[in-house]
Amino acid sequence: MRQYSPDLTPPWKKPKPAPEVPADPGLVVEEPGTGFCGAVIRCEAGTVTLEDRFGKHRVFPLEPRGFLLEGKVVTLVRPSSAAPVRPTRTASGSVAVPGARARVARAGRIYVEGRHDAELVEKVWGDDLRIEGVVVEYLEGVDDLPSIVTEFAPGPDARLGILVDHLVPGTKEWRIAESVTSEHALVVGHPYIDIWEAVKPSSLGIAGWPKVPRGQDWKTGVCRALGWPSENTGAVWQAILQRVGSYKDLEPELLGKVEELIDFVTGSGGA
Numbered sequence: 001m002r003q004y005s006p007d008l009t010p011p012w013k014k015p016k017p018a019p020e021v022p023a024d025p026g027l028v029v030e031e032p033g034t035g036f037c038g039a040v041i042r043c044e045a046g047t048v049t050l051e052d053r054f055g056k057h058r059v060f061p062l063e064p065r066g067f068l069l070e071g072k073v074v075t076l077v078r079p080s081s082a083a084p085v086r087p088t089r090t091a092s093g094s095v096a097v098p099g100a101r102a103r104v105a106r107a108g109r110i111y112v113e114g115r116h117d118a119e120l121v122e123k124v125w126g127d128d129l130r131i132e133g134v135v136v137e138y139l140e141g142v143d144d145l146p147s148i149v150t151e152f153a154p155g156p157d158a159r160l161g162i163l164v165d166h167l168v169p170g171t172k173e174w175r176i177a178e179s180v181t182s183e184h185a186l187v188v189g190h191p192y193i194d195i196w197e198a199v200k201p202s203s204l205g206i207a208g209w210p211k212v213p214r215g216q217d218w219k220t221g222v223c224r225a226l227g228w229p230s231e232n233t234g235a236v237w238q239a240i241l242q243r244v245g246s247y248k249d250l251e252p253e254l255l256g257k258v259e260e261l262i263d264f265v266t267g268s269g270g271a
Contacts, residue, residue, distance in 0.1 A: 018065040022079035023048045028131075029067040029076065031060050043078050053128060107158035108265040111139040111148065113165050116237050117195040121163070124247055125258060132266050139164070142173045145180050145187070154184035161261035162187045165194065186264045188257045194218050195254075199240055203249040 021027070023043040029050070030037040036058050038050030049059050060066065064075045110129075112118040118138045122129075129136060139148070142164055154160040167174055167189020177187040192198050193212075196219065201208045212221030223230035247255055 018073045018075045020077045021069060021074045023062070023076040024079050027069075029069050029074070031058070031066070032068055034058070036060075043076075045078070048076055108134065108154075108160060109152070109158075110134055110136045110161045110163065110261050110265055112136055112163045113139045113142060114195060116241075117163065117165070119237075119241060120195055120198070120244065120250075121258060123241060123244060124250065125262070128262065132262065134262060134265055142176050145176050149180040149185055154182065156184060158184070159265045159267070160185045161265045163257060163261060164189045166190070166192060186261065188260055190254045190257050192251075192254070196222065196237065196240060198251050198254040199244060200249055200251060203243050204240060 023040045025040055025042075027040045028038065029040070031050070036050060036052065038052040038056075038058065040048055041051045041057070042049040043062075046062055047059050048062055049057055051057050062076055062078065065073050067074055067076050110121075112121055115138060118136060121136055139145070139162065145162065149160060152158070152160050162177075162180075162185070164173065164177065164187060167177060167187075173189075177189070181187050190198060197209050206226060210222055210225035212218045212225070219233040219236075220230045222228070223233060223236055228236050243249065
């Protein structure tokens with residue numbers, strides 16, 4: 001007698017087996033059911049523990065076709081050596097992803113007022129932004145915001161985040177920011193007169209940022225007060241930037257604003 005398989009599903013309708021990938025520490029995957037994305041920090045019998053860039057942990061079962069790796073379905077398997085390893089960190093304090101490819105750029109964008117601001121954001125958050133697929137663009141001034149927002153036309157799948165300097169209630173800049181803020185466009189301002197102030201004085205070996213009289217150029221006044229060369233503030237900024245190694249060298253007020261914008265543009269703020 002002929003032997004028949006109890007599975008009568010036609011071969012062309014059977015799902016193709018997903019490739020098996022060892023759940024090595026530091027591997028970044030996404031659990032599609034919850035959308036949770038994180039790095040492997042522990043793999044035990046039947047489960048894997050992931051840590052997202054905020055340090056939050058989630059435990060998931062090791063099920064066939066249970067995860068996405070760079071957008072493709074995979075089956076995670078326990079590696080030959082499953083000892084817990086703490087992932088390294090990026091300059092922003094997020095979980096580092098060695099060898100990870102940058103995600104295709106999202107439709108959403110972050111605009112940063114000031115060239116020095118943009119350079120600082122790139123140095124500290126650049127790795128995170130590339131993994132998230134977030135592009136940062138340079139904003140020359142708040143006066144350009146209405147036309148930029150109108151042209152960009154932010155929506156649910158294309159959010160727009162803007163970081164501006166020293167946003168004070170009641171000023172012209174404040175009114176412009178209020179006029180363009182919407183469900184899909186967020187404007188935040190750090191409290192500093194200039195982004196230089198967001199660098200901790202202790203990281204630069206100074207006691208504090210000097211007070212500069214009203215009406216005087218702030219950067220020039222700071223350089224003169226500290227004995228720095230005031231004729232080339234661009235070179236001074238590059239020296240300051242070199243002393244910034246990670247988020248630990250920045251004031252918390254700036255850290256919170258940048259993280260808020262990244263969450264807003266990626267849609268993870270409400271997750």
